[in-house]
Amino acid sequence: MKTARRWSAGLVALSAMALAVGSALAPAQASETSGIKHVLLISFDGLHEQDVARCIGGNTCPNLALLAKSGVTYTNAYTPGLSDSFPGLAALVTGGSPKTAGLFYDVSYDRTLYAPSDTGCVGKQGWNVVFDETTGIDAQNGGALVHLDGGGDFNPQAIPRARKGAKCVPVYPHDYVKTNTIFEVVKENLPGSHTAWADKHAWGYDWLNGPSGRGVDDLARTEINSIDPVTQTNYTDVYTHTEQFDDFHVQALINQINGKDSTGTRNEPVPTLFGTNFQTLSVAEKATVANGGGYLDASFTPGPNVSGAITYLDNSLGLIVAALKQQNLYASTLIIVTAKHGQSPSDHTKLVKNGDTLTKLLETSNYLDPNGNFGQNNTKSGNLNDGTGLVGTGFVQTDDVGLIWLRDQSQRDAVVATLKQNLSCNVPGICADGPQAYILSGNALTARFGDPSLGRTPDIVVQPNPGVIYTSSKTKDEEHGGNAPDDSHLGLVVSYAGLHGGGRAIQARVQTTQVAPTILRALDLDPQLLHSVAAEGTHSLPGLGLGHGSDE
Structure with missing residues (x-):
């Protein structure tokens, strides 16, 4: 178990780092990939391809535009089927889809696991796994999230258990991911290498370490849902x-x-492989249009919040590149700017918020408890991960997608029939009656996401019409998690000063899973060292000419 590193009391003034990025980002005359000594991966969560095209074209993201001039922009990059932060990031760092990585959502379900309190693994199986802000020890017994580092340790009430032989062992997030990560591969195969990452949840993202638990040397413990001592809000x-x-x-x-x-x-040491996640754009997109959030039209014209967020992100990118230049590291660093996920719907006229009609339909049909007493929806404190959730109940996760783990898997066909009888947007309908909506189950689901009988994969996936959010929330007008076009079509720019013929755009469809093998090729490592890459046959990104045996 990794221990938390305490953040210093004051944040060094970022404005002091505001050095001009300038025109020195012009592409070099020859591609010498052996010159790449560092890889920096940045996820601007919510960054659509259309955001990249619009801001570069309108000169509202000059630092990203300069990177694009010395790199390749992929105009048709997509997530592999689901767009929650967990599968979205897993695609980037494992080269795999949920089928092999085993990550469907940060709040999901596993039929093989036991409750955290079941230290002998003698009770029922089937646990609602929640690896979010409540994975830090601050949340123990429903406590307030008062520390930026989540309290400095795991919340034991958030850690389910599994039987391994004769033992009943805890399942930390790094045990939960089913495949290795680029951090592990780099650590194991590049002597003297150093790895680092920073993300939005202090302890839930422990899975980046991979099954070894040791992939990331410097995993920054920062919790976005912690209480800011100045504002007393998260x-x-x-x-x-x-x-x-x-x-x-x-x-x-x-x-x-x-x-x-x-x-x-x-x-x-300066990390061989490092990176981070930004949440500002995602929050700006989710905010209601009435409060300045989201987009003004179907052409991704940014509203005031999104416009401000993109300016902030681009300025931050400029600070980071300036620091690389100041330390003479820019010429040896491959920089990848992309996103875990997009956000839906960008076109506010498509927004439908009828409430969580999918869960309600399942409950009223007795496929889940009609009173909502399933999984960690039923805890004594009312807070997730307080250690008192119910076992063996099945679960449904909804945002702009529906992932259904049935209480009784033998009811699958009956559930699908019920869903198909209620496809319209009229209550109690699930609003999945359009040409881009679907209900996935059976062999088609197994081929895409894995076999539900093994415990991890949902029994049914419901993709509603684009624009549908299964909520009645008055605070957000966009969400992610599913496979709507605005969720899955992302910005992707790969930049390197030594890349010959930079400034190109590649229109061929690619997946974000291709980022992981590309990173390994850039560091002259075999992408097949990633288990998901080997299992799914994931190719590296075209147009870069990185390393020997390139897929191009």
Whole structure:
């Protein structure tokens, strides 16, 4: 188990790092991939391909535009079937879809697991696995999230258990992911390498370490849902507040570029592989249109919040590149800018919020408890991961998708029939009656996501009409998680100063799973070292000419 590193009391002023990126990003004359010594992966969550095209064309993201001039822009990059943060990031760092990585959502279900309190694995199986902000020890017994580092350890009530031989063992997030990660591959195959990452949940993203539990040397423990001591709110209330959280990640990268750990408190090697996640754009997109969030039209014209968020992200990118240049690392660093997921719907006229009609239909049909007493919807404190959730109940996860783990798998066909009888948007309909909607089950689901009988894969996946969010929330007008076009079509720019003929756009369809093998090729490692790449036959990205045996 990795221990948390404490953040220093003050954040170094980012404005002091605002050095001009300038025109020195022009592409070099020859491609010498042996010159790549570092890879920096950045996820601007919510970044659509249309955002990239519009901001570069309108000169509202000059730093990203300069990177694109020395790189390749992929105009048809997509997530592999689901777009929640877990499968979205898993695609980037494992090269695999949920079928092999085993990550469907940060809140999911596994029929093979036991409750955290069942230390002998003698009770019922089937646990609602929640690896989010409540995975940190601050949330134990429903406690308040008062520390930026989540309290400095795992919440034992969030850690389910599994039987391994004669033993009943805890299942930490790094045990939960079913395949290895690029961090592990780099650590195991490049002597003297160093790895780092920073994300939005301090302890739920422990799975980036991979099954070894040791893939990331410097995993910054930052929790976006922690309480800001100044405002007494978390960092997701408004996008400008989220900028303050993302500033922690900007500073973490700058510290690492300067030969420090993420907190800036001790000397460490500059990471061979490092990166971070930004949440500002995602929060700006989710905000209601009435409050300045989202987009103004179907052409992705940004509203005021999104416009401000993109400016912030681009300025942050400029700070990071400037730091690389200041340390003479820019010429040896491959930079990848993309996203775990997009956000839906960009076209506000398509928004439908009829409430969670899918879960209600399942409950009223007795496929799930009619009173909502299933999984961790039923805890004594009312808070997730307080250790008192119910076992063996099945589960449904909804946002702009529906993932259904049935209480009784023998009811699958009956459930599908019920869903098909209620496809319209009229209550109690599930609003899945359009040409881009579908209900996936049986052999088709197994081929795409794995066999539900093995415990992890949902029995049924419902993709409603694009624009449908299974909520009645008055605070958000966009969501992600499913496979609607706006969820899955992402921005992707790969930049390297030594790339010959930079500034190109590739229109061929690619998947974000192709980022992982590309990173390994850039570091002259065999992509087949990634288990998901080997299992799914994932190719590296075209048009880069990275390493020997390229897929191009």
